[in-house]
Amino acid sequence: MGAADERDLENGEGWLTKAEVREIWPQIRPSSIRAVARANSVRTSAVPFTDLTQEPTYHAADVRHVAARIARGEAEVAPWQRADSDAARDDATPGPPVPQPVGWGPENVPGLILLAIIVGLFLWGLASPDNHGTVTGFVR
Numbered sequence: 001m002g003a004a005d006e007r008d009l010e011n012g013e014g015w016l017t018k019a020e021v022r023e024i025w026p027q028i029r030p031s032s033i034r035a036v037a038r039a040n041s042v043r044t045s046a047v048p049f050t051d052l053t054q055e056p057t058y059h060a061a062d063v064r065h066v067a068a069r070i071a072r073g074e075a076e077v078a079p080w081q082r083a084d085s086d087a088a089r090d091d092a093t094p095g096p097p098v099p100q101p102v103g104w105g106p107e108n109v110p111g112l113i114l115l116a117i118i119v120g121l122f123l124w125g126l127a128s129p130d131n132h133g134t135v136t137g138f139v140r
Contacts, residue, residue, distance in 0.1 A: 015045055015057035024067050032081035039076040040066045 016024070021033055028036050034055070037044065043059035069075035079085045104112075 014060045016060050016063055017057055018055045021058050021063050024063055025070060027070055027082055027084060028077065029081055029083045032078075036075070036077055036081055037063075037066070040069070042066055 018030075018033055021037070022028075022030055025033065025036070036042075037058055040062075042062040044056035045058075066075055070077060
């Protein structure tokens, strides 16, 4: 770490991860942090991503400046990007239940009976003596 980097950290400058930005911007939905940062000209790191999240790091001074603007209602934030909006509450409400794959329960009995009949007819057709070109005619 160079002297300029240490001076930046002492002045409250530096770079913040998405998790740190979430703590400073609790009003913003986690999925919208990158878009809000871009809309409010928050500088992001140009270095390759250091972790598996593929998230950039954000300039600390810019994040704090935008936090003050969010608190005053001056920041560029769409209503659906706010964690306290109706859209966020709608996303948090559970949707209809997801149907589970059906097992071998009693609701499948008619289908299983039909499948057994089809397989039985198929095997009976192969074994009947009047069927030309079947295994029984070939073995003679």
